[in-house]
Amino acid sequence: MKKNMGNADRIIRVIIAAIIAALYYTNVITGTLGIVLLVLAGVFVLTSLISFCPLYAPFGIKTCPMKKG
Known part of the structure; x- marks a missing residue:
């Protein structure tokens, strides 16, 4: 599971x-x-702790900042 939630979320x-x-x-x-x-x-608390929202994944939503690379 890759993180898909940013700190604000x-x-x-x-x-x-x-x-x-x-x-x-x-x-x-x-x-x-x-x-x-x-x-x-x-x-909400569980998804916040693991920084992953399963509902975001199918739609490709990411609220975490993109890493420069």
Whole structure:
């Protein structure tokens, strides 16, 4: 797996995941929607940690800077 996520993308995903988690644990979002969003937040954190988004690969999207070579 080659990295396809830049630092800005990773930071934004972690911030969104933290917001979703805070909203879930303060009972602002509940029920099935809350669980689905919490799972999505977990996916955001996981993809941020490994710097790879599987949905970017088929479309050739890369948010990481290109290396000069």
